[in-house]
Amino acid sequence: MPKNVKKRYWCAVVYPESLPDDWQQILIESGLSCAISPLHDKDIDPTGEPKKPHYHVILCYSGPTTFNVVKALTERLNAPHPQPLDSVKGYYRYLTHKDNPEKAQYDESKIKVLGGFDIGDFIELTSMEISRILIDLTCFCIDQDIDEYADLMTILTYKALDENATVDDLNRVKVAQSHTVYLNTFVSSRRNKAQKKAAKESKKV
Numbered sequence: 274m275p276k277n278v279k280k281r282y283w284c285a286v287v288y289p290e291s292l293p294d295d296w297q298q299i300l301i302e303s304g305l306s307c308a309i310s311p312l313h314d315k316d317i318d319p320t321g322e323p324k325k326p327h328y329h330v331i332l333c334y335s336g337p338t339t340f341n342v343v344k345a346l347t348e349r350l351n352a353p354h355p356q357p358l359d360s361v362k363g364y365y366r367y368l369t370h371k372d373n374p375e376k377a378q379y380d381e382s383k384i385k386v387l388g389g390f391d392i393g394d395f396i397e398l399t400s401m402e403i404s405r406i407l408i409d410l411t412c413f414c415i416d417q418d419i420d421e422y423a424d425l426m427t428i429l430t431y432k433a434l435d436e437n438a439t440v441d442d443l444n445r446v447k448v449a450q451s452h453t454v455y456l457n458t459f460v461s462s463r464r465n466k467a468q469k470k471a472a473k474e475s476k477k478v
Contacts (some may be wrong), residue, residue, distance in 0.1 A: 279337035280357035284364055284466055285330045291351040297387065299455065306333040306390035310368035311383035316376065329368050331361060333390060361395040377433050382439050385435040406448040411459060420464035425449065 289312070300307050308331040316324040332343065332355070343355045358364050363372075368384055370376040398406070410425070419425050428451055433442045443465070449456055 278340050278357060281334050281337050282358040282361050283332040283334070283338070283343045283355045284358050285332065285347045285350070285352045285355040286323055286327050287350050287352045288327050290325070293349070293351065296350050297385075299346075299353055300330075300387050303346055304388060305346075306388040307331060307386065308365060308368065308390050308392070309385040309387070311379040313316060313377070314380065315379075329364070331358065331364060331390070333361070333388075362392070365392050365395070381441075382437055387415075391443070393443050396440075398444060398448070402444075403448055403452075406445055407452060407455065410445060410449060414456075414460055414463070420460050420467065422453065422460050425456065425460065452462075 284336075287296070297309070300309075305366075310329040312326055312328060313324070314326040316327075318324050330352075332346070334343075340355070340357075347355045366372050367380050369379040371378075371381070413419070416423060419428075426446075426449060429442070429446045432438060433446045435442075448465075
């Protein structure tokens with residue numbers, strides 16, 4: 274790779290057998306925003322042989338950065354040459370082989386983020402994805418008997434703040450925040466319906 278190439282986003286593959294014990298601390302102290310895949314310990318190469326267990330790491334710099342600067346960091350992790358990324362979103366999905374069903378699948382909740390990395394900064398939800406999340410939130414309100422928008426947002430917010438929160442948890446908050454009118458109208462309607470039903474029942478008594 275040309276040593277003068279400059280990119281803001283990079284990736285590297287690192288191997289547990291050669292990583293220093295403090296490798297994650299090294300990444301933290303670099304000040305970079307990073308995402309680390311679950312341990313890939315079920316991958317198979319084209320010949321059918323198991324691949325060496327490894328992690329995929331996304332490295333996000335504040336501006337375009339040269340190969341040599343990035344390599345200086347990855348060498349501290351005893352990693353092969355880093356590679357520039359054109360799409361953080363696409364590589365993030367590759368951390369779990371989300372778009373590669375022929376490969377071993379890994380749990381997205383096991384992705385570790387450092388330095389404030391937020392995949393939401395790189396993803397714009399499609400209209401179809403927003404519709405599906407709204408359906409999910411509507412069903413959640415019904416199943417949990419939620420009749421106040423504030424209660425819904427409290428549950429979603431604390432879930433998103435949990436250390437095991439996933440991208441889906443963050444997206445639910447984002448969609449709920451941007452579709453206040455629909456969700457507030459829905460839960461209010463549920464509450465009013467329940468109150469009318471209770472009033473009718475009391476009159477019968």
